[in-house]
Amino acid sequence: MQNLGDMTASFSDIQLWALIISCSGSTIQPKVDFFHYTLEARIPMCNNVSQEWGIRCDLAAAYRLIANFGMDDLISTHLSARLPGKEHRFLLNPYGMMFDEITASSLVVVDIEGHTIVDGEKSKINNAGFTIHSAVHMSREDAQCVMHTHTLAGMAVAAQEQGLLPLNQKSMCFYGGVAYHGYEGIALDLDERERIVGDLGDKDVMILKHHGLLTVGRTVAEAFLNMYLLEQSCRIQLAATQGGQKISLPSRGVAAHTAAQFNYHGYNRSPLPWEALKRRLDRISPDYAT
Numbered sequence: 001m002q003n004l005g006d007m008t009a010s011f012s013d014i015q016l017w018a019l020i021i022s023c024s025g026s027t028i029q030p031k032v033d034f035f036h037y038t039l040e041a042r043i044p045m046c047n048n049v050s051q052e053w054g055i056r057c058d059l060a061a062a063y064r065l066i067a068n069f070g071m072d073d074l075i076s077t078h079l080s081a082r083l084p085g086k087e088h089r090f091l092l093n094p095y096g097m098m099f100d101e102i103t104a105s106s107l108v109v110v111d112i113e114g115h116t117i118v119d120g121e122k123s124k125i126n127n128a129g130f131t132i133h134s135a136v137h138m139s140r141e142d143a144q145c146v147m148h149t150h151t152l153a154g155m156a157v158a159a160q161e162q163g164l165l166p167l168n169q170k171s172m173c174f175y176g177g178v179a180y181h182g183y184e185g186i187a188l189d190l191d192e193r194e195r196i197v198g199d200l201g202d203k204d205v206m207i208l209k210h211h212g213l214l215t216v217g218r219t220v221a222e223a224f225l226n227m228y229l230l231e232q233s234c235r236i237q238l239a240a241t242q243g244g245q246k247i248s249l250p251s252r253g254v255a256a257h258t259a260a261q262f263n264y265h266g267y268n269r270s271p272l273p274w275e276a277l278k279r280r281l282d283r284i285s286p287d288y289a290t
Contacts, residue, residue, distance in 0.1 A: 051084050056104035058220035059091055059145070060288045061281055063102035065224065066149065068285075071231055072099040073150040077212070078126065080133040081145045081220055088112040090137055095126040103290050112138060135193030136200065136216055143216040145223035153234035154213040163207060164233060166255040167240050167247060171233035173262035175255040179203040183210035205230050221274035225267070 059081045066072050066079065075096055083089045091107040093099075109117040114130040136146045157164055163180060166172045181199040184192055200206050204226055206214040213230055217223030240247055250258075267273075281288055 053104065055081050055083065055220070056091060056107055057289045059107060060102050060104040061278055062145075062147070062220050062224045063093060063099045064281055064285050064288045065277055066147075066227075067099035068281075069228065069231070071149050071151050071227070074098070076126075077148050077150050078133060079145070079147045079220075079223075080137065082137055082143070083109065088137065089117070090133065092125050092130070092133065095124050100285070103288055105290060110134075131187040131190060131193060132196060132214070135196045136214075138193070139197040140200075140202075140216060142218050145217045145220045146214065147216075147223045147227045148208075148212060148214045149227065149231070150212040151231055151234070153238045154207075154231060155211070156238050157234040158207050158209050158211055158213070160237075164230075165237055165247070166250055166258075168233065168236045169258055170229055171236060172250065172255045172258035173229060173267070174205055174233065175259040177203050177205065177259065179206040181206055181208050183208070218269075221271065222269055224277075225273060229267075 059079060062079050075098060078092055080090045080092045083091060089109055089111050092110050093102055094106060094108050097106065108125060110125060110130065111117070112134055114125070114134065116125060132148055133146045136143045164171055164174060164178050166175050179200045181196055184195070200214075200216075204216050204222075208214055213227065213234070215223050215226035215230060217226055249255075
């Protein structure tokens with residue numbers, strides 16, 4: 001009989017859920033809101049091996065999608081995901097690989113001190129990536145996934161004094177919810193972790209001044225959708241301000257109301273966009289799940 005851990009690569013998330021439910025006896029309770037159909041369930045996994053493979057596939061998909069949407073920066077920046085268990089281990093990309101080369105099996109397991117579990121050339125990581133990601137994973141139990149990018153739009157907004165402006169409904173979804181961290185140089189000093197954590201607080205998105213963008217999520221999907229919306233917001237701001245024309249801002253009340261609407265309907269928590277994105281990858285780059 002085929003091992004469950006080996007079978008996961010050929011299953012979609014929904015199919016995998018059904019398989020797991022069949023062996024665990026769990027049930028799925030549907031919840032419907034005005035805009036989306038979401039699934040909420042407590043699903044005890046059959047074992048940590050199958051759960052880790054699912055996380056690996058999702059994180060590899062996120063790497064490919066970041067590249068697909070033009071948010072990668074050669075071999076720089078990182079996406080990480082926490083693995084199940086009490087050891088506080090997380091997955092990180094091996095330093096030197098392009099994002100469109102990342103596969104589920106190529107991701108490196110790193111402990112909270114930055115030590116790789118498997119030695120070897122492909123298990124080398126970027127110390128700056130460890131500093132930023134370990135800080136968030138250590139302090140936020142809900143930060144199951146952390147994403148960091150160096151995009152042109154993100155770096156441009158990170159250099160602007162006023163930060164992210166509520167110029168569009170995409171950027172208004174973050175109104176009052178953006179954290180900022182001042183630049184301290186290349187993130188190699190472990191003592192910077194405390195200040196990163198303090199500046200992030202309980203927010204899910206942060207602009208690293210003179211550096212780039214950072215998002216967190218309870219799942220890989222949530223962290224990715226947060227990053228996608230944040231990146232789009234930065235692109236909009238860059239486009240709107242580069243022409244020299246006077247920009248129009250909504251009232252604080254309207255911006256706050258829009259943010260509350262996004263939060264209530266949970267756009268970034270709906271499985272529908274993520275499932276659609278993974279279907280795209282299955283068509284154009286299916287080897288991500290190998």
